[in-house]
Amino acid sequence: MRIILLGPPGSGKGTQAQLLVQRYGIVQLSTGEMLRAAVAAGTPVGLKAKEIMASGGLVPDEIVVGIISDRIDQPDARQGFILDGFPRTVPQAEALDELLKHKHMKLDAVIELRVNESALLSRVETRVAQMRERGEEVRVDDTPEVLTKRLASYRSQTEPLIHYYSERRKLSTIDGMMAIDEVTRAIHRQLLALGAVEPKSHGKSQASAAKLGPAKKGTKKAKAAKKAAKTAKKAAKSAKSAKKAVKGAKKAVKKSAKKTVKKTVKKASKKGSKKVTKKRAKR
Numbered sequence: 001m002r003i004i005l006l007g008p009p010g011s012g013k014g015t016q017a018q019l020l021v022q023r024y025g026i027v028q029l030s031t032g033e034m035l036r037a038a039v040a041a042g043t044p045v046g047l048k049a050k051e052i053m054a055s056g057g058l059v060p061d062e063i064v065v066g067i068i069s070d071r072i073d074q075p076d077a078r079q080g081f082i083l084d085g086f087p088r089t090v091p092q093a094e095a096l097d098e099l100l101k102h103k104h105m106k107l108d109a110v111i112e113l114r115v116n117e118s119a120l121l122s123r124v125e126t127r128v129a130q131m132r133e134r135g136e137e138v139r140v141d142d143t144p145e146v147l148t149k150r151l152a153s154y155r156s157q158t159e160p161l162i163h164y165y166s167e168r169r170k171l172s173t174i175d176g177m178m179a180i181d182e183v184t185r186a187i188h189r190q191l192l193a194l195g196a197v198e199p200k201s202h203g204k205s206q207a208s209a210a211k212l213g214p215a216k217k218g219t220k221k222a223k224a225a226k227k228a229a230k231t232a233k234k235a236a237k238s239a240k241s242a243k244k245a246v247k248g249a250k251k252a253v254k255k256s257a258k259k260t261v262k263k264t265v266k267k268a269s270k271k272g273s274k275k276v277t278k279k280r281a282k283r
C-alpha cells in the first residue's frame, strides 16, 4: 500500500502515520524527519537545508525528490509506505508521479487531514510541551513565528495539491479535528472503501499501537508487534468459533424447545381425551 498524508503542520500527519505503520506494516517516509537527521549529521544536504528549515521555508524540490527516490528503493519500503510531508509542491507531486511510474509503482490514496487553523497553534504547543516532558530536543521551527510562516507556505504551495489529487481521483478528505483513534478509524474505512487494504487487516488496538510507536525490522518493537498481531489473529479466530458455538447452541435450544412443546401438546391432548372418555364413562 502506498499513500500520501496531506495536511498543514499540526494536523496530526505524523501521529497518524505512526499508527498506520503499526497497523499495516509499512514504513513512514517523512521528509521532515530525514532532513532533520541530515542536519544533525551535518551531511551536505543537511548543511543546505539547515537555515531554510529553521526559518520555515521549503527546501528545494530537487533535494527532497532525490531523498525520497533513494528511500523508496530501500528493501523495507517494498511492502508499502506512507509519505508524510512529501510532496509539498505541485512540481514535487509531478516528480513523484514520474518516479513511481518509472519504478512501476501505483499510488493507492492521498489522505487529506482537514483541520481548523485556529487549533493548529495550540496543537503545536502541546507537541512542544510533550517533547519537553519526554526530554526530547524541541524542533527549532516549532515556534509561533515560524509556524505562521510554515502555514503560509502550506497555503500557497501545498494546498494546490488538494486540487491536483482530486482531479486525479486520488483524494480522500478526513476530518482531522476528531479524536486520534477516530481519525485512524476513518482513514482505515477510507482505505477499505478504496480496496487499498484487506477487510481483515484490523491489526491490534490503536492504544497498544500508540504505545509501541514505529517499529524497525528485527527490533524488539517489531517482534512485539508481530506477537500482538498473532494474538489478535488468534483472538479473532476464537471469537469466530465462539460465535459459531453460540449459534449452534441457540439452534439446539430452539430444536429441543420445539420438541418439548410438541411433547407437552401431545401429552396434554392425550390427558384431555382420557378425561373426556372417563367423564363419558361416568355418565
Ligand code: AMP
Pocket (backbone or CB within 6 Å): 009, 031, 032, 033, 035, 052, 053, 054, 056, 057, 058, 059, 060, 061, 064, 084, 085, 086, 087, 088, 092, 141, 150
Ligand atoms: P515537517 O517535519 O514535515 O513539518 O518538515 C519540517 C521542515 O522540513 C519544513 O518546514 C521544510 O523546511 C522541510 N521540508 C520537509 N519536507 C519538505 C518537502 N517535501 N519539501 C520542501 N521542504 C520540506
